Amino acid sequence: MxxxxxxxxxxxxxxxxxxxxxxxxxxxxxxxxxxxxxxxxxxxxxxxxxxxxxxxxxxxxxxxxxxxxxxxxxxxxxxxxxxxxxxxxxxxxxxxxxxxxxxxYRIPNIPNEIVPEGTSAEDNLNVFQAGEIPQLFEGALPHWELAKKYDIIDFELGVKLTGAGFPVYKGKGAKLQRALITYFLDKNTQAGYQEFQVPHMVNQDSGYGTGQLPDKEGQMYHVQLDNLYLIPTAEVPVTNIFRDVILSESELPICCTGYTPCFRREAGSYGAHVRGLNRLHQFDKVEIVRIEHPSRSYQALDQMVEHVKGIMNELKLPYRILRLCGGDMGFTSALTYDFEVYSTAQEKWLEISSVSNFETFQANRLKLRFRNSEGKTQLAHTLNGSSLALPRVLAGILENYQTPEGIVIPEVLRKYTGFDIID
The missing domain is CATH 1.10.287.40 (Serine-tRNA synthetase, tRNA binding domain)
Structure with a gap:
């Protein structure tokens, strides 16, 4: 705050x-x-x-x-x-x-001066675009039809077990999902991020610490008997590791990564834009989190953006980067860049990552400080980014890599999957 x-x-x-x-x-x-x-x-x-x-x-x-x-x-x-x-x-x-x-707690963060004016996603600023949008063959399918055709994701079985928005990954679909998780974690740890395995539920203090509470209370699954919340992202438990901590300046930056399932009620979401993997109640995501010195946090934000760009370039998917306008930014963010992959079969852009600098907004809630060279304590800056969210990356791979013979696996993932094509 x-x-x-x-x-x-x-x-x-x-x-x-x-x-x-x-x-x-x-x-x-x-x-x-x-x-x-x-x-x-x-x-x-x-x-x-x-x-x-x-x-x-x-x-x-x-x-x-x-x-x-x-x-x-x-x-x-x-x-x-x-x-x-x-x-x-x-x-x-x-x-x-x-x-x-x-x-x-009800007042959001103040946008950075370079945040564009605007009221909705239509006002976001496209700052980068890469990758060639493939020309699909006649009869190409959206990912939810491909999932059914090749029996790799079962949405109906998920409805039987839990409800809409809880898909079941099967066979090569499950292996591809696991391959993406391992690949993302490997890329992050190679870049200097320390891997963490964290709880998938957090207490109320953790929700307030990173700003999900009270702002997103209605969007979080709440286990009322124990007053615990299912995490909407690994950002929450990972960042809260440093709640009520005073670091030394020499410890900065601290770079963390972690894989978790994520749970979001997505109350009120319905329609064609939620079909298939477009919007889920449970999905997998690999996150990166940084605790930074205030003087270096925007340089760190640029580094995080470049890191995610590197992953997208290796996956050879068409993508773009948007600088979010004031009206489309998250409650806690001072500056956010969204990554979107192009869904060729759906002919639209799908968000796959948000990379944000929160400046001192979360740190003030967390009481996350460091002791500077003069011996005085001051608030650190916190940053986080999706690296990456799996459902729409997977949707992009299924749709953009489909051929009449099957779905070709991106070359960078083949050592993780153990197969080259889903047929």
Missing amino acids: LQISYIRDNKDLVIKGLKKRNFKELDLVDRAIALDENRRQTQTQLDNTLSESNRLSKEIGALMKEGKRQEAEAAKAQTADLKEQIKQYTAALDQTVQELNEIL
Whole structure:
């Protein structure tokens, strides 16, 4: 979340940034500033009262030694009154801090200055495009028909076992899925990212730490009995490894990668755009996360973008990179680049990765700091990216690599699959 000191000192800049996001609850800024002023006044009153109480306590001891019992008893009575005031000020302070945090949790991050204006995906800026869109043969099929034809993904069986949006991968489809996961992890670890295996459920503190709560609460599967949430991405548990941690400056950057299934309710999603692998409730994804020094975080973001580009180039899939506009950015992000693969059979672009810099927004929630060369602590910057989300990458491979004889496996994956074609 944004630091209240930043909001207080840069109110006009914050308002401008929130307007770029088309954020409607701008009154939250004034409410936060007013609550912070109240908090500071109450804290001053509490500190002064505590100081006076401590002074009187010392004075009582001195008076008793001097035999001034009557004056000491009067001081004790005054101390009792002060203790009641301290209790009231403490309760008022706790209530104000709680109300302030509830408001701060509802204010999104401020977009970087290079984030384009806009209200929806149509306003995103295409900054890069690569790969030749293949000309498919007559009779080419979308991936959900290919999956059925070659019996590699069973969507109906998934409905039987769980429900819509939970596909079952079979035979060569399962092997191709496993090959992609291993390939992505190998590419990430070769680039210096340390691999982690993390839980697939997190507690409430973790959800608040990376910003999924309260913003995305309705989109997360909630195990109410234990108050645990199924993760929407490995970003949540991996980043929370560093919650309440003070790092040394020499430890930065910290680069992590991990594979997990991801669970998203996708409430309200329906229609043709959710067919097949286009939108699922459970899917596999390999994630990269970085903890960075603030002075180097945007250089790190560029490196992450180049890293994902390298993977897409090796897969030889047509793709493009979009710089998201203010109205299409995630709640926690300061700058996001989306990767999209071209679905030749569907004749549309499908998002396969988001690479984002959150600056201090997550770190402030996480209390993730580092000690600089002067010995002072400051908030780190956090970044994450999909490297990569599997369903739409798999859809792109099935559709773009289909031939009349079968689905050719990208060359870079063949050592992982053990076969060259699905026929």
